[in-house]
Amino acid sequence: MEIDKAIGESDDKRLRTKYNNAIFVIKRALALYSVQLVDFCSIEEVAFSFNGGKDSTVLLHLLRAGYFLHKKELSCSNGGLSKFPVRTIYFESPSAFTEINAFTYDAAQTYNLQLDIIRQDFKSGLEALLKANPIRAIFLGVRIGDPTAVGQEQFSPSSPGWPPFMRVNPILDWSYRDVWAFLLTCKVKYCSLYDQGYTSIGSIHDTVPNALLSVNNASNKEKFKPAYLLSDGRLERAGRVKKVASIKNDINSDSQKHEVLLASVIAVGDEILSGTVEDQLGLSLCKKLTSVGWSVQQTSVLRNDIDSVSEEVDRQRSTSDMVFIYGGVGPLHSDVTLAGVAKAFGVRLAPDEEFEEYLRHLISEQCTGDRNEMAQLPEGITELLHHEKLSVPLIKCRNVIVLAATNTEELEKEWECLTELTKLGGSSSLIELYASRRLMTSLTDVEVAEPLSKLGLEFPDIYLGCYRKSRQGPIIICLKGKDNARVDSAVQALCKKFKQSVFVEIK
Numbered sequence: 312m313e314i315d316k317a318i319g320e321s322d323d324k325r326l327r328t329k330y331n332n333a334i335f336v337i338k339r340a341l342a343l344y345s346v347q348l349v350d351f352c353s354i355e356e357v358a359f360s361f362n363g364g365k366d367s368t369v370l371l372h373l374l375r376a377g378y379f380l381h382k383k384e385l386s387c388s389n390g391g392l393s394k395f396p397v398r399t400i401y402f403e404s405p406s407a408f409t410e411i412n413a414f415t416y417d418a419a420q421t422y423n424l425q426l427d428i429i430r431q432d433f434k435s436g437l438e439a440l441l442k443a444n445p446i447r448a449i450f451l452g453v454r455i456g457d458p459t460a461v462g463q464e465q466f467s468p469s470s471p472g473w474p475p476f477m478r479v480n481p482i483l484d485w486s487y488r489d490v491w492a493f494l495l496t497c498k499v500k501y502c503s504l505y506d507q508g509y510t511s512i513g514s515i516h517d518t519v520p521n522a523l524l525s526v527n528n529a530s531n532k533e534k535f536k537p538a539y540l541l542s543d544g545r546l547e548r549a550g551r552v553k554k555v556a557s558i559k560n561d562i563n564s565d566s567q568k569h570e571v572l573l574a575s576v577i578a579v580g581d582e583i584l585s586g587t588v589e590d591q592l593g594l595s596l597c598k599k600l601t602s603v604g605w606s607v608q609q610t611s612v613l614r615n616d617i618d619s620v621s622e623e624v625d626r627q628r629s630t631s632d633m634v635f636i637y638g639g640v641g642p643l644h645s646d647v648t649l650a651g652v653a654k655a656f657g658v659r660l661a662p663d664e665e666f667e668e669y670l671r672h673l674i675s676e677q678c679t680g681d682r683n684e685m686a687q688l689p690e691g692i693t694e695l696l697h698h699e700k701l702s703v704p705l706i707k708c709r710n711v712i713v714l715a716a717t718n719t720e721e722l723e724k725e726w727e728c729l730t731e732l733t734k735l736g737g738s739s740s741l742i743e744l745y746a747s748r749r750l751m752t753s754l755t756d757v758e759v760a761e762p763l764s765k766l767g768l769e770f771p772d773i774y775l776g777c778y779r780k781s782r783q784g785p786i787i788i789c790l791k792g793k794d795n796a797r798v799d800s801a802v803q804a805l806c807k808k809f810k811q812s813v814f815v816e817i818k
């Protein structure tokens with residue numbers, strides 16, 4: 312088998328190790344998801360997701376080699392050793408590069424792939440495919456640096472809400488360099504765009520050649536070096552134009568329309584959902600936000616699960632001005648909050664040197680291994696908010712603030728720093744301070760109803776809130792606004808509507 316031979320003869324030890332590990336994963340998957348036939352041979356209930364990109368081209372050849380070695384070990388002649396009878400699926404889109412389409416069809420012909428072309432979105436396409444075919448596992452060329460790799464392992468069940476299958480990622484731990492070492496060592500064909508400076512390929516609308524490979528020539532026509540010459544693999548996606556959704560402003564542009572800024576509070580913790588621990592932080596945070604004039608429009612408690620976090624953050628970040636999330640932050644297996652935030656914004660988790668430096672000071676002697684998992688932050692969207700009272704900065708990903716607090720005292724401190732930082736104007740205005748006053752009265756609701764609605768018309772810029780502690784008990788009226796003087800005028804106007812002083816100011 313030419314691939315196995317080329318790698319075996321290579322003196323690149325790292326490549327040989329990566330290859331052997333990937334082949335091991337492939338052989339395990341082929342064995343796990345196979346059905347034995349009477350003649351001692353088997354049919355594998357697996358599929359290969361191929362899109363003509365470099366990573367899936369690597370996987371194509373690994374699968375060919377892995378399938379060959381798997382069958383050889385079984386000494387089974389089923390299908391012949393040169394065949395590769397694994398169902399191959401390609402989601403074809405009208406916005407794919409013609410070069411990608413051409414290469415995919417070409418490879419399918421060269422290697423005799425049973426190509427299923429799907430012209431639906433991924434989820435519906437897979438639902439239909441799995442209904443019609445016995446597929447239990449799908450091989451993907453996902454690598455750890457890809458945004459979609461967040462939270463995945465070599466074997467990862469499909470996400471909740473997706474049809475059930477195992478995602479098998481044999482090259483999850485391969486670097487950009489490993490990919491090119493493999494393609495060049497095996498001398499296999501790859502899509503021509505990679506020789507024109509493209510280093511990672513999405514759709515025609517979001518992909519351009521990587522500017523880091525640009526070379527100026529005499530005719531002033533921009534030319535690009537081939538993808539394998541990119542020296543820093545971390546910049547593989549520099550030719551990807553950011554999706555519109557991910558470059559939204561920190562604060563919703565709609566926020567100008569509301570007089571009061573909207574916040575969402577998200578807690579992550581199985582222990583809260585099971586009733587083992589009471590969520591004190593949520594209560595405290597809502598009070599704090601309200602005290603500075605924010606309106607908390609939703610609180611939610613989520614499982615320690617990446618997809619649950621990413622879906623909720625995605626929902627809340629578009630309807631709230633600021634999202635506050637806590638719980639699930641740290642080095643434990645259940646600490647998935649940052650991964651969920653990264654997934655919500657469609658970016659990967661990447662090592663952050665500055666953050667790592669803080670952590671090194673804090674926990675250096677406890678840190679084993681050469682990589683600090685806690686120093687991985689959502690790439691390209693994270694701002695670290697420094698304060699001298701904090702040993703580790705606060706993490707802000709666009710309009711999502713990740714609080715590391717685990718109890719109310721820690722929250723108190725983080726909150727103090729956050730408000731101080733914004734008063735100092737050190738960061739983009741995070742928390743706009745609002746004026747707010749609360750009045751209590753023993754008047755009945757019927758008595759206050761009309762004067763209050765009139766006040767609302769006179770002071771449209773002031774938020775008027777009202778609630779009672781019990782059906783017969785006193786009524787509490789909250790007045791909030793951006794301008795202190797306006798809030799005071801509203802309070803005076805309200806008092807004037809009644810004969811004697813019927814309001815008591817409360818904190």
Ligand SMILES: Cc1cc2nc3c(=O)[nH]c(=O)nc-3n(C[C@H](O)[C@H](O)[C@H](O)COP(=O)(O)O)c2cc1C
Pocket residue numbers: 360433437449451459468469470473478513
């Ligand atoms: C075979 C296959 C299986 C997938 N399974 C899942 C899944 O279980 N969960 C999920 O959130 N996305 C799944 N996806 C979608 C990918 O994570 C990702 O959204 C997709 O590759 C689009 O990436 P792009 O937006 O960079 O083009 C799957 C995609 C494919 C092709």
Ligand SMILES: Nc1ncnc2c1ncn2[C@@H]1O[C@H](COP(=O)(O)OP(=O)(O)OP(=O)(O)O)[C@@H](O)[C@H]1O
Pocket residue numbers: 360361362363364365366367368400401402403450451452453454457510511512513
């Ligand atoms: N349209 C598609 N059809 C089938 N599989 C796909 C499609 N898009 C993505 N995949 C699967 O997801 C994997 C990861 O996609 P990704 O774009 O990161 O890698 P790639 O396309 O192989 O290489 P590159 O990073 O250079 O674009 C692919 O290797 C493939 O297995």
Ligand SMILES: [Mg+2]
Pocket residue numbers: 362364511512513
């Ligand atoms: Mg691609």
